[in-house]
Amino acid sequence: MADYTKNKKEQQKTPSVQSPSIHPTNNASASSRHSKFHINRRHVTYLCACCTVITAILSLGILVLYFTLFKVRDPTLTLNSIIVDDFKINTSMSQKNLVSANVTLVSEISIKNPNMVSFKFGRTVTKFYYYGDTLGVAYAPAGQLGARKDTRLNVTMDVLANRIAEDNNVIENIFLNGELNLTSYTGVKGRVSVFGLYKKDMEVGLNCSVVLGVSIINVVIKSTACLASELKE
Structure with missing residues (x-):
């Protein structure tokens, strides 16, 4: 009995060992x-x-x-052809000037869009001049060109109005040299828009020199030369 009591007391004094899995x-x-x-x-x-x-x-x-898209370049204008559509010459003893003339020219102009996005443009304006005097103004309709597209426009204009033909220098030049030197200008304004985020307004123009061969019976185009230029107002 005494041994049992002693063993129980020793067990109570033995310290408990913590489990490594729990702590x-x-x-x-x-x-x-x-x-x-x-x-x-x-x-x-x-x-x-x-x-x-x-x-x-x-x-x-x-x-x-x-x-590509944001590298916007100006469109180009090109004069493809110009022809004489009508020629009239009148003589009259009752008028102040004995001779008056009228020539109708038809020119074909191309507009090319070199960009990867569309180009929207207003009406194209073409003017003909004789030594600074305006002979006439013609318009081509507005439009829109798709990416890398081009279009052709026909412009018809009477370039020798009677008020110009009344100039004695013009008549003298026609009869003596058989030539009439004209200049023309074509301008167009438009805009390129890239996804509506980037917009750029553009203005391009084309200056041309036109030499008409004039006789009493007809008018022919002798030569043309064109050069791109800044837009005129």
């Missing part, structure tokens, strides 16, 4: 924090790599847009 040691806790640090570091590296790739793609896209 982890400091080493286990440190290992867990180290593992989380590596995981977070991998996440940051992955995010940085994604940001770099996205930035590179955006930069490439901006470069492509800059050299």
